[in-house]
Amino acid sequence: MKNYLTASISESAVRHNMAQLRRLIGPGVKLCPVVKDDCFGHGMDVLYPVLAELTDGFAVAAPLEALALRGKGYHGFILCFLSAYFDDFKIQDELVWQEITQTVMSTSALESIQAAARRVGKTARVHLKVDTGMGRLGVPARQAVALIEQINAADEVELTGIYTHFATADEAERSATFRQLELFRSIVAVAGGITRHAANSAATLDLPETHFDMVRPGIAVYGCHPSDHLTSTVELRPCMSVKAKLIAVKRIPAGGYSGYGLTHRYDRDSRVGVVPIGYGDGYFRNLSNKAVVRINGMDAPVRGRVSMDQMTVDVTDIPDVKVGDDVEVISSDPTAPNCVENLARLAGTIPYEITCHLGHNMRHELVD
Template sequence: MDDRTIDWERERAWVEIDRSALAHNVRQIRSLLAPNTQIMAVVKADGYGHGAIEIALTLISQGVEWLTVATITEGIELRTAGIVAPILILGAANSHIQIEAILTWQLQPTLCTIAQAILLSKTIANFEPPVPISVHLKLDTGMSRLGANWQQAAAFYGEVANLPYLQIGSLYSHLATADDLDPTVMELQIDRFDRAQAAIIDAGYELPPRHLANSAGIMVTDRVHYQLVRPGLSLYGLYPAPHLKSAIDLQPVMSVKARISQIKAITTGTGVSYGYRFIADRDMPIAIVEIGYADGIPRRLSDLMQVAIRGRLVPQIGTITMDRIVIDITQIPDLQVGEIVTILGRDGTVEITADDWATALGTISWEILCGFKHRLPRVNGN
């Protein structure tokens, strides 16, 4: 590569984000929904590693009505970028400082306990002038994480509704097993959520918008679509489970690429990388690629992964190091320094997916996507 013409965002390794694929996925998700059901897009964890700001801007351009994040800091990042769409914070706020940040940045908090609601109301009262805020009540219907017990839904709802400055914006819960083939637990959670709603109505309150469906729930049954849905993984083009692949057509949004920095030949018996976990059983050409575990390739993938070059798959060999991997280029001996290697994504007719890595490691694709570090620039892959 000539230093005078080098693309510095792509000089070593990078993540490509295909906004057209993201827009396609939004359309596919909407195809399953009733016209009045809105999308609350999950862009936490930096948009599942894709870059939360650019992802959020693209989603909004596609008519997505809501955004949701895990932390107040994530919400502030979006507001700082000029995003004005409503933002739900999924995590709990338990201090004055957290609440003041929520109010300052016009975020919408989740309430899981009456103590949180009282603290929020009292904090708002100290603002001049006090400004009412939209709050979202979370019920625990079987996830056993955040949320009020679903059996106390009516009492919880009533206490919050009677506090000054709090306007109930939605009622929600979270499905624990929507991606399972066995629907037993999901059906139990749906029943509990519906019974909680009935109890609130019986107590004389009008229900706000409700949401329960994650990506899997959206695909499994329209019974959980209610007025809002919360897609996460499906927005980014991956399926929560193999049996859901026929529900809609999704396109991966992320590709990861890197360049070859050196090519050399090694002889039979030569060890490769730390620990010599790979020793050449023949004379062979190898290439060094500028990406490693500090960028997000799990070290446990050593000797288990392939990369794509010129539309062909070639094996990674030896221990994955902090900044580099080594590949066996026997099948393509005429490669040149500076050529692009596809780490994740499509190259011609071959494709390497986050699901491939997750299967090899016994984990989930969510973890793979979120693992790519910020020293990899996020660039437009359209």
């Protein structure tokens, strides 16, 4: 962690986003935010007290993420997306003992969870994941009913939910999503009175027919829209801003260069600032010569290649720039040129990747 890199997380923005999601899903649907990968890089340590107050449960990717939530004192519903049968027995047993709901997607996963339940002498609660067209994890749809019957017949294991995941809910063309939805409906019709869930951020925002009993929004909780065509569906407020300090200011004459490969030539006498952030900190190298940062409220273009732990910016047109000035690397203003969504466009990626990469090497603080 680098103390001179700070991610400020707005509590009011997160509360606003959660309220917007609550309004969309209505009172009968549970809200279970996805907090995997350290809340998509936003910092579980600072966000946990806020989210724990506002949520009906948490969804995580890995067993250790689930156990970490229990370690923070959370006693409510936790869904772990990945089965633990590749982990050692101690972790498998702890998941059952700590009453963490695990995902079953195969007979081998069921057998592993059942064995752990027997070792600790406690019933394991599970949700069945069905692959309805994502082509990734989940029991194939044609085998789902048989696996439901196996789970219901298993000792020490209780089936409490069933879910699927959409491959294209964030796209304007919805035919594939509706095919997945219809297939899921045909399976849950025979699953009995258990919790049904399917909606990710995009489906939560734009497809109310997918809400069922619970939704699992991810990036929307943190204020980013999952795709451009959904930006008008609901007002979300980005909660993260990232700041660094200017560590050097130097003059480069017209015709000079900065950075590896000498990819930017200055066509005038210029002042160049050095910012201590780079691709090792999650700031993408392919933002070189494309992105801007803000210093004293003014744009400073990134010039030259982004290095592992520093980059150079043109501060020629910003008066009174000095070492120690704050550098706004990422703005929480969704209209700013250095907001997460615009940086994702420049980098040819998605907001999820920007925030997840940036979160790991900096200090997080909760503000307002």
